[in-house]
Amino acid sequence: MKNWKRLLAGALAALCMTPLGGCGVLFSDDPEALMRPPRPTGDKTGIHEVLEKAAGEGFTLKYPASGDVRSAIVMQDITGDGVEEAIAFYQKADASSTGVNIMFIQKRDGVWTSMGSFAAAASQVDKVLFGDVNEDGVPETVVGWGSGQSGVSNVSVYSLSEDGTKLEETVLDQSYAQLLVLDLDGDGFEEIFTATVTVGDQPAQARLLRLRSGAIEILSSCPIDSAVTSIVGAAGGLIGENRMGVLLDGSKAANSYITEVVYWDRGKRALVSPFFDPATQTVEITTRSLNVVSRDVNGDKILELPMVNLLPGVTASSPPDTAYLTDWHQYDAEANTLSRVMSMVTNSVDGYWFLIPDMWKNQITTEQDLSSRTLTFRRWITYGENLSEGRAGDRLLEIRVFTAKQWTEEEPNGEYFKILDSNNLVYAGRIPSPDNSLAMSENDVRNSFKLLTQE
Numbered sequence: 001m002k003n004w005k006r007l008l009a010g011a012l013a014a015l016c017m018t019p020l021g022g023c024g025v026l027f028s029d030d031p032e033a034l035m036r037p038p039r040p041t042g043d044k045t046g047i048h049e050v051l052e053k054a055a056g057e058g059f060t061l062k063y064p065a066s067g068d069v070r071s072a073i074v075m076q077d078i079t080g081d082g083v084e085e086a087i088a089f090y091q092k093a094d095a096s097s098t099g100v101n102i103m104f105i106q107k108r109d110g111v112w113t114s115m116g117s118f119a120a121a122a123s124q125v126d127k128v129l130f131g132d133v134n135e136d137g138v139p140e141t142v143v144g145w146g147s148g149q150s151g152v153s154n155v156s157v158y159s160l161s162e163d164g165t166k167l168e169e170t171v172l173d174q175s176y177a178q179l180l181v182l183d184l185d186g187d188g189f190e191e192i193f194t195a196t197v198t199v200g201d202q203p204a205q206a207r208l209l210r211l212r213s214g215a216i217e218i219l220s221s222c223p224i225d226s227a228v229t230s231i232v233g234a235a236g237g238l239i240g241e242n243r244m245g246v247l248l249d250g251s252k253a254a255n256s257y258i259t260e261v262v263y264w265d266r267g268k269r270a271l272v273s274p275f276f277d278p279a280t281q282t283v284e285i286t287t288r289s290l291n292v293v294s295r296d297v298n299g300d301k302i303l304e305l306p307m308v309n310l311l312p313g314v315t316a317s318s319p320p321d322t323a324y325l326t327d328w329h330q331y332d333a334e335a336n337t338l339s340r341v342m343s344m345v346t347n348s349v350d351g352y353w354f355l356i357p358d359m360w361k362n363q364i365t366t367e368q369d370l371s372s373r374t375l376t377f378r379r380w381i382t383y384g385e386n387l388s389e390g391r392a393g394d395r396l397l398e399i400r401v402f403t404a405k406q407w408t409e410e411e412p413n414g415e416y417f418k419i420l421d422s423n424n425l426v427y428a429g430r431i432p433s434p435d436n437s438l439a440m441s442e443n444d445v446r447n448s449f450k451l452l453t454q455e
């Protein structure tokens with residue numbers, strides 16, 4: 001059994017050696033499709049009966065607190081035969097046992113049967129992930145116990161026994177702030193990625209781990225920003241056309257955020273964090289004052305990181321997010337630089353963002369009127385070289401939110417044009433100075449507008 005798996009694993013590795021994108025053989029790109037809760041049929045009853053036998057009548061199901069998988073009973077093929085097993089998280093009915101348990105349940109000859117259960121000391125499940133971290137052709141179950149954000153956490157890896165009948169647990173006795181499972185080195189097999197903040201004399205670091213001969217092996221590690229107190233986001237995926245990486249968004253002191261790039265350097269065969277400055281033990285280049293997290297903002301499957309700058313002419317001591325321009329960047333590993341992909345102004349109060357056209361670069365400022373729910377973009381006229389010295393000029397664009405009722409009653413003569421409507425609200429635009437050289441067309445305005453809920 002093991003031999004054909006190795007062969008299969010080897011073949012897959014060979015297949016996946018060059019084109020990174022071609023590794024979807026083992027796992028679907030859509031985690032929801034693979035890791036869904038059980039069908040509400042006889043399966044559910046059968047699984048429930050096995051759990052009740054082990055955990056007592058009145059046991060409670062426990063739900064993962066973060067990540068893509070949020071079911072207490074997760075269906076996933078962990079034996080590689082094309083049939084899904086069930087993985088259940090629960091707390092025993094017995095009040096004296098406070099920890100969470102995990103049980104692997106397989107359908108054998110039509111009967112749901114336990115393949116093993118394990119007790120964790122933690123009282124909650126943080127995250128459940130799957131990936132072939134021991135390179136045997138079938139996915140392991142990687143569980144983050146506790147809470148990544150509180151730092152009271154540890155990782156367990158559950159792998160299939162040699163004979164394929166039961167599960168074995170390997171515990172990584174190390175807390176994490178962020179936990180991911182992804183193929184960072186591009187060999188076709190996933191690794192475990194962890195990121196930690198500084199705790200006592202333990203420096204903040206990112207680590208890449210895999211399972212080898214039943215033990216967790218550290219493939220590589222690298223230092224990350226030591227001043228980050230909380231890693232608020234970790235986006236793993238493509239960071240370039242042919243490169244996987246992780247963008248870590250960290251919170252430092254009040255109103256200070258950074259993003260660091262971590263990826264596998266093929267030449268060095270090591271995990272690297274190119275923005276980390278060894279002299280200061282920190283990352284400076286991506287410093288910003290708004291909490292915006294990295295994501296694929298333009299839908300090209302490559303992750304972007306945000307750089308945020310206050311627009312000129314803003315004097316408020318704690319300006320709203322509409323007073324900032326967010327420039328989204330991709331990291332270019334070859335040139336070790338950031339390149340801007342797009343710029344936007346976000347209005348979190350009214351729930352949308354607006355793409356800023358290139359012709360507006362260094363040419364605009366904004367004013368937000370909360371009572372009329374209006375965001376106005378104005379031309380910024382500088383007095384000299386210094387962008388901050390100048391004044392607001394023509395109104396180039398107003399974006400205003402109406403209730404559906406207001407829209408019918410107050411806007412019958414069409415001073416505003418409709419951008420879109422959603423949830424009984426009408427998002428509308430007006431171009432007060434159509435002759436200004438920076439004026440946009442109504443269509444361009446519509447194409448540049450996006451609701452935050454649409455993402």
Ligand SMILES: [Ca+2]
Pocket residue numbers: 131132133134135136137138139140
């Ligand atoms: Ca495996």
Ligand SMILES: [Ca+2]
Pocket residue numbers: 182183184185186187188189190191
């Ligand atoms: Ca790999």
Ligand SMILES: [Ca+2]
Pocket residue numbers: 295296297298299300301302303304
């Ligand atoms: Ca993108």
